[in-house]
Amino acid sequence: MVSALRAGAADFVLKPCNDDKGALDDVIGKLFDRVRVNRLNQLYRQELEEANRDLRDGIAELRADQRAGRKVQLRMLPEHEQVMSGLHVDHMIKPSLYLSGDFLDYFRISDDKVLVYIADVSGHGASSAFVTVLLKNLTNRLQRNLRRGSSEDILYPDRFLERINSELLDTGLGKHVTVFVGIISLSERKLNYAVGAHFPMPILSFEGGEAAFLEGSGLPVGLFETPEWEVYEVPLNKPFHLTLFSDGILEVIREKGLDEKERTLLELVSGGRHTIASLNEALHLEQITELPDDIAIVSVTDTMNGSDNTPSN
Amino acid sequence: MVSALRAGAADFVLKPCNDDKGALDDVIGKLFDRVRVNRLNQLYRQELEEANRDLRDGIAELRADQRAGRKVQLRMLPEHEQVMSGLHVDHMIKPSLYLSGDFLDYFRISDDKVLVYIADVSGHGASSAFVTVLLKNLTNRLQRNLRRGSSEDILYPDRFLERINSELLDTGLGKHVTVFVGIISLSERKLNYAVGAHFPMPILSFEGGEAAFLEGSGLPVGLFETPEWEVYEVPLNKPFHLTLFSDGILEVIREKGLDEKERTLLELVSGGRHTIASLNEALHLEQITELPDDIAIVSVTDTMNGSDNTPSN
Numbered sequence: 162m163v164s165a166l167r168a169g170a171a172d173f174v175l176k177p178c179n180d181d182k183g184a185l186d187d188v189i190g191k192l193f194d195r196v197r198v199n200r201l202n203q204l205y206r207q208e209l210e211e212a213n214r215d216l217r218d219g220i221a222e223l224r225a226d227q228r229a230g231r232k233v234q235l236r237m238l239p240e241h242e243q244v245m246s247g248l249h250v251d252h253m254i255k256p257s258l259y260l261s262g263d264f265l266d267y268f269r270i271s272d273d274k275v276l277v278y279i280a281d282v283s284g285h286g287a288s289s290a291f292v293t294v295l296l297k298n299l300t301n302r303l304q305r306n307l308r309r310g311s312s313e314d315i316l317y318p319d320r321f322l323e324r325i326n327s328e329l330l331d332t333g334l335g336k337h338v339t340v341f342v343g344i345i346s347l348s349e350r351k352l353n354y355a356v357g358a359h360f361p362m363p364i365l366s367f368e369g370g371e372a373a374f375l376e377g378s379g380l381p382v383g384l385f386e387t388p389e390w391e392v393y394e395v396p397l398n399k400p401f402h403l404t405l406f407s408d409g410i411l412e413v414i415r416e417k418g419l420d421e422k423e424r425t426l427l428e429l430v431s432g433g434r435h436t437i438a439s440l441n442e443a444l445h446l447e448q449i450t451e452l453p454d455d456i457a458i459v460s461v462t463d464t465m466n467g468s469d470n471t472p473s474n
Numbered sequence: 475m476v477s478a479l480r481a482g483a484a485d486f487v488l489k490p491c492n493d494d495k496g497a498l499d500d501v502i503g504k505l506f507d508r509v510r511v512n513r514l515n516q517l518y519r520q521e522l523e524e525a526n527r528d529l530r531d532g533i534a535e536l537r538a539d540q541r542a543g544r545k546v547q548l549r550m551l552p553e554h555e556q557v558m559s560g561l562h563v564d565h566m567i568k569p570s571l572y573l574s575g576d577f578l579d580y581f582r583i584s585d586d587k588v589l590v591y592i593a594d595v596s597g598h599g600a601s602s603a604f605v606t607v608l609l610k611n612l613t614n615r616l617q618r619n620l621r622r623g624s625s626e627d628i629l630y631p632d633r634f635l636e637r638i639n640s641e642l643l644d645t646g647l648g649k650h651v652t653v654f655v656g657i658i659s660l661s662e663r664k665l666n667y668a669v670g671a672h673f674p675m676p677i678l679s680f681e682g683g684e685a686a687f688l689e690g691s692g693l694p695v696g697l698f699e700t701p702e703w704e705v706y707e708v709p710l711n712k713p714f715h716l717t718l719f720s721d722g723i724l725e726v727i728r729e730k731g732l733d734e735k736e737r738t739l740l741e742l743v744s745g746g747r748h749t750i751a752s753l754n755e756a757l758h759l760e761q762i763t764e765l766p767d768d769i770a771i772v773s774v775t776d777t778m779n780g781s782d783n784t785p786s787n
Binding site: 202205206209210212213216217219220222223224226227229230232233234236237258259260284285286287288290291292294295297298301302305328331332333334335336 | 515518519522523525526529530532533535536537539540542543545546547549550571572573597598599600601603604605607608610611614615618641644645646647648649
């Protein structure tokens with residue numbers, strides 16, 4: 162009984178009033194019960210605390226791994242706020258986990274031509290992030306090939322998609338990707354593009370108010386042996402904004418139904434929200450902590466002087 | 475007091491013996507204390523249980539992501555138990571997390587030439603696994619280039635390392651890799667190889683008992699702008715076993731000190747443990763659940779008939 166009192170019942174003042182043996186036994190029995198329950202509770206709590214620590218350790222290890230991966234992945238993204246041939250280009254990427262299956266890049270392919278693409282690998286996380294490494298590597302190689310004159314594939318949106326397609330199939334990762342690739346020529350004031358099943362389509366808006374989703378369609382990349390893609394062309398005869406999105410953007414627009422979501426997006430952009438900062442603000446992207454899908458945006462702003470047609474390069 | 479009794483003290487038989495007001499207050503006060511402590515305990519337990527559930531959910535999501543990544547990564551590995559030009563080649567890879575920074579591949583580059591390489595990307599996990607995608611993609615391209623006659627880089631161990639080096643630097647992942655690459659020519663009965671800081675060196679053992687680590691050294695791959703690698707050559711004038719390891723293997727050998735670990739490894743192999751299965755058994759790799767580093771092994775067994783020198787292909 163002393164140990165029972167010590168183990169948790171010691172703060173009870175017990176004064177059995179008579180020497181009724183039964184009552185005393187009863188009290189002592191209940192005390193022991195209480196002590197046992199207390200001990201079980203304590204054990205359970207210890208187990209819970211231990212499990213918690215283990216889980217925290219496990220999650221910390223996995224998170225550290227993913228963070229390191231994310232750091233490596235971020236190194237492959239282009240610089241923010243680049244100005245190329247009179248185009249101001251910026252981007253944002255928000256992965257739903259640490260690693261992103263969304264990818265994008267932009268660079269000059271000649272004095273007055275800028276290529277921009279946005280890609281969304283099937284799935285998300287680590288398995289999809291692998292494909293972004295291939296995209297970056299291929300894009301670098303195609304640029305190098307152009308410089309040394311061994312291949313002009315990078316100058317043609319359809320051939321660009323064909324190259325991604327064959328390397329994806331060849332590397333055998335079992336992943337496909339949707340891609341929009343556009344080449345803006347400022348001397349010719351036009352945009353050529355190809356669509357590898359990308360959705361939603363980029364929004365092209367002109368100074369003065371007109372804004373519309375680009376037209377066009379095409380097969381996803383990395384699924385078929387010898388697919389072909391159509392090349393579309395639109396004139397850029399006024400200062401313009403081109404805004405590219407991955408489909409994750411639609412998930413953070415409250416409206417129901419794809420049509421409504423797309424309309425909302427179009428209204429946002431035509432209302433003047435075509436920079437990364439203003440889209441971020443309008444869609445409260447900073448505040449959202451749990452994304453159902455990766456989100457990527459590229460914004461291209463033409464800094465051409467409205468009054469004359471010479472690129473301000 | 476009734477609610478106090480209900481809330482957890484009800485199983486106590488309390489019989490204050492006199493109407494000493496102070497003693498009664500004391501008992502009731504202690505009862506309330508006990509009830510409060512019980513409630514706090516209960517709350518704490520609920521919190522712990524909830525935190526546990528959240529952690530389990532979080533870890534499940536991260537694990538599912540990594541498992542998917544691992545599945546994609548495994549697709550890039552060559553088939554087990556391949557027979558190429560009379561060589562029987564097999565491998566194993568055991569990542570310390572889900573994703574591996576160790577990589578390996580083997581394939582025929584001509585009728586009687588087989589290339590085998592093992593690579594260990596700095597670090598482990600997702601960030602390192604990215605590089606393995608580059609390795610696979612590059613290796614495929616170099617094979618394709620050879621077939622269509624546009625580049626013979628894959629025929630030369632040093633040029634193979636140079637290509638990995640330049641693509642790694644170019645893709646900007648900020649990772650380097652140690653590589654051993656060997657080309658076995660069965661008509662010439664020789665092994666040519668280059669060492670990109672790989673450690674431990676592969677073990678070459680001949681029927682009859684001689685076994686030794688290959689000699690040679692060289693810079694790591696992906697760190698320097700224009701490094702050069704030496705090509706080593708050893709004759710293969712007897713049936714041989716070539717066993718390649720990543721350095722993770724040394725972590726599971728109990729002996730202390732690198733020299734002792736290497737000696738143990740050499741003794742194992744020279745004692746006849748040169749297949750994946752026998753190394754697995756000798757080092758109890760199946761039973762080890764928590765690896766400090768990825769482990770990769772490639773075993774090459776020459777099936778040349780000892781009596782004549784014609785490859786048995």
